[in-house]
Amino acid sequence: MVMAAVAFHHAEKVYPDGSRVISDFNLEITDGELLVMVGPSGCGKSTALRMVAGLEEVSNGEILIDGQVVNDWPPQRRNIAMVFQNYALYPHMSVRGNLEFPLRMRRLAAAEIRQRVERAAAMLDLTALLDCKPRVLSGGQRQRVAMGRAIVRDASVFLMDEPLSNLDASLRVQIRTDIAALQQRLGITTLYVTHDQVEAMTLGHRVAVMRAGVLQQVAAPRELYENPANVFVAGFIGSPGMNVVRGRLEKDDRGLVLLLGAARVPVGEGTRTGHPGLEGWCGRSMLIGMRPEALSLTEAGAGLMPATVRSAESLGHETIVYVDAALETVATDVAATARGDQAAPPLAAVLPGHRPFKPEEVLNLSVDPDRLYCFTPEGERI
Amino acid sequence: MNTSGIARKRRWSGRAAGHAALIVSVLLFIVPVLLMLIGSLKPDERVLVEAGTIKALWPDSVSLQNYADVFRRADFARFLVNSLFITGSIVSAGLLVNSLAGYAFARLRWRGRTLLFNLVLAVMVVPFEAIAVPLFYQVSILGLRDTYVAQILPFIANAFSIFLFYSFFIGLPRELEESARVDGAGVLRTFFFIIAPNARPVFATVAILSFLTWWGSYLWPLMVTIGPGVRPLPVAIATFYTLPPLQWGDILAFGTMMVMPVLVVFVAFQRWFVRGVAASAVKG
Numbered sequence: 097m098v099m100a101a102v103a104f105h106h107a108e109k110v111y112p113d114g115s116r117v118i119s120d121f122n123l124e125i126t127d128g129e130l131l132v133m134v135g136p137s138g139c140g141k142s143t144a145l146r147m148v149a150g151l152e153e154v155s156n157g158e159i160l161i162d163g164q165v166v167n168d169w170p171p172q173r174r175n176i177a178m179v180f181q182n183y184a185l186y187p188h189m190s191v192r193g194n195l196e197f198p199l200r201m202r203r204l205a206a207a208e209i210r211q212r213v214e215r216a217a218a219m220l221d222l223t224a225l226l227d228c229k230p231r232v233l234s235g236g237q238r239q240r241v242a243m244g245r246a247i248v249r250d251a252s253v254f255l256m257d258e259p260l261s262n263l264d265a266s267l268r269v270q271i272r273t274d275i276a277a278l279q280q281r282l283g284i285t286t287l288y289v290t291h292d293q294v295e296a297m298t299l300g301h302r303v304a305v306m307r308a309g310v311l312q313q314v315a316a317p318r319e320l321y322e323n324p325a326n327v328f329v330a331g332f333i334g335s336p337g338m339n340v341v342r343g344r345l346e347k348d349d350r351g352l353v354l355l356l357g358a359a360r361v362p363v364g365e366g367t368r369t370g371h372p373g374l375e376g377w378c379g380r381s382m383l384i385g386m387r388p389e390a391l392s393l394t395e396a397g398a399g400l401m402p403a404t405v406r407s408a409e410s411l412g413h414e415t416i417v418y419v420d421a422a423l424e425t426v427a428t429d430v431a432a433t434a435r436g437d438q439a440a441p442p443l444a445a446v447l448p449g450h451r452p453f454k455p456e457e458v459l460n461l462s463v464d465p466d467r468l469y470c471f472t473p474e475g476e477r478i
Numbered sequence: 479m480n481t482s483g484i485a486r487k488r489r490w491s492g493r494a495a496g497h498a499a500l501i502v503s504v505l506l507f508i509v510p511v512l513l514m515l516i517g518s519l520k521p522d523e524r525v526l527v528e529a530g531t532i533k534a535l536w537p538d539s540v541s542l543q544n545y546a547d548v549f550r551r552a553d554f555a556r557f558l559v560n561s562l563f564i565t566g567s568i569v570s571a572g573l574l575v576n577s578l579a580g581y582a583f584a585r586l587r588w589r590g591r592t593l594l595f596n597l598v599l600a601v602m603v604v605p606f607e608a609i610a611v612p613l614f615y616q617v618s619i620l621g622l623r624d625t626y627v628a629q630i631l632p633f634i635a636n637a638f639s640i641f642l643f644y645s646f647f648i649g650l651p652r653e654l655e656e657s658a659r660v661d662g663a664g665v666l667r668t669f670f671f672i673i674a675p676n677a678r679p680v681f682a683t684v685a686i687l688s689f690l691t692w693w694g695s696y697l698w699p700l701m702v703t704i705g706p707g708v709r710p711l712p713v714a715i716a717t718f719y720t721l722p723p724l725q726w727g728d729i730l731a732f733g734t735m736m737v738m739p740v741l742v743v744f745v746a747f748q749r750w751f752v753r754g755v756a757a758s759a760v761k762g
Contacts, residue, residue: 149656149660150659150660151656151659151660170659170664171656171659171660172659172660172661172662172663172664176660177660178656178657180653180656180657182651182653184651184653184654184656184657186654186658186672187676188675188676197658197661197663197671198661198662201661201662201663202662245657245661
């Protein structure tokens with residue numbers, strides 16, 4: 097199996113009308129790695145993928161595959177395989193025809209074509225469907241054919257453009273697992289695009305978060321969750337995303353204290369370790385991040401703040417409760433875009449077990465002082 | 479009668495009126511064809527005599543004598559072969575050339591594409607009669623009068639056909655082509671292996687429309703043909719009409735045989751034709 101590293105060096109995409117979709121993009125995907133590019137709609141992740149495929153021209157900078165600049169190479173010369181969001185199966189060909197097509201285009205011998213098609217079909221449990229036309233297949237089967245068309249090639253790089261977004265939730269989980277297993281088995285360098293952060297976190301060896309054509313952070317999923325580089329990443333990764341509020345850092349006889357509305361929260365050791373330059377921010381305003389999982393219910397008067405329930409979602413094993421509190425919450429632009437307004441977002445808390453909260457119910461919440469995140473007023477991590 | 483009964487009666491009479499209008503329209507189109515077909519089967523002297531009676535549609539006796547007379551009095555087989563060759567060449571070469579042009583306008587990026595496409599659209603509104611004389615001069619200068627080439631070459635590239643192909647291709651999912659390119663196909667192989675097989679409705683539509691246009695073409699063949707050697711059926715029937723003695727049964731038999739290939743082509747491609755026309759209509 098041929099593998100290859102993929103790299104973006106200062107890559108940019110500017111359309112003729114002047115709109116800049118990708119800006120100064122630098123990213124290296126190593127041999128055999130599964131890197132997931134994630135971000136909200138319109139952030140440029142699919143464009144970046146299509147630039148690797150050769151389906152979009154590179155306006156500036158370079159794209160390298162296996163150390164070679166491929167900017168001017170047509171797609172057919174790049175030895176890449178791509179799975180499209182709508183699968184792009186050839187409707188007039190059978191499953192066998194679809195699997196054979198890339199091999200016929202490379203003029204392989206008939207015996208080898210047959211052998212490779214049968215091997216791929218067996219691997220993806222498609223053998224019984226080889227003579228069917230795509231229109232009679234279910235969504236999951238079509239997805240497997242699209243995967244088969246990619247793996248039959250022995251391509252050096254896999255590109256996947258939101259391959260699960262047309263499937264229902266349960267099938268998505270199953271095929272996500274299949275893709276991870278297949279990638280591990282074949283060890284092919286894979287670039288995977290999705291807008292679903294759960295998909296990104298569960299699939300990727302590393303995850304690249306993008307926003308408005310700019311790479312925000314590249315890291316392993318856990319690192320991304322625990323050490324987001326900015327407010328955007330903090331808000332995008334995690335479900336629900338991180339709560340961000342305005343606050344102020346002070347120092348009193350107990351040490352560093354964060355002022356959040358009327359509450360004073362001592363800065364715990366864990367928080368201090370994660371922010372080496374934090375003391376320099378004493379007396380200054382900043383943005384404070386709190387994971388919904390770091391909030392908990394406490395007794396009246398002992399908590400961070402009283403909060404009024406806006407709504408609650410019980411998932412059985414846990415309850416997500418959205419509350420209004422006397423804090424100045426800040427919308428990461430993902431949430432604001434989703435809501436389509438500029439209203440202050442509620443605070444989200446994830447509490448264990450099923451809890452039947454009622455709207456307008458008043459709760460007392462406290463936050464784990466070791467799990468706070470501090471950002472500059474511009475949203476960069478301190 | 480209660481209110482719902484009145485409403486039902488109104489709906490029924492409205493539907494009956496609609497059907498009656500459709501039946502009248504169908505009769506208007508089909509009666510001349512039936513008169514031609516039935517008249518061609520009657521003894522020559524009965525054709526005009528019975529034209530105004532019910533016997534025009536219900537003959538006493540049936541005979542193929544008129545058809546035999548056509549073959550005896552004119553070189554019908556030759557005219558038929560000429561028409562088939564000329565129309566078949568225009569249609570088949572036109573399908574290739576115009577589909578490729580439509581694809582290039584719809585999908586490929588090249589300098590001057592918009593300008594050239596606007597020119598193609600502009601050509602669509604120019605009637606053939608306006609360019610017939612300059613085209614005739616051109617053909618004469620090139621020494622192509624009284625040849626098949628003069629009757630085929632100027633009509634292969636067709637603005638309307640290009641426009642129909644363009645409208646269809648612009649609506650095909652772009653991912654199909656992108657997938658083919660990633661799979662290793664160049665532009666031409668993408669077109670012939672992926673695009674064309676998925677564009678059967680528009681190919682059928684263009685085939686039928688151009689077949690109908692050129693099968694019945696009269697003015698241009700009349701201008702460029704001199705003798706019967708390369709003359710197609712429409713010019714031949716005009717000549718046959720003037721050939722004494724004037725025999726209506728023979729003329730109707732000639733006409734019937736001339737219409738048959740059109741019906742065959744239409745029936746063969748009808749399924750795709752309807753889809754193609756519907757698709758073009760939806761896409762505007």
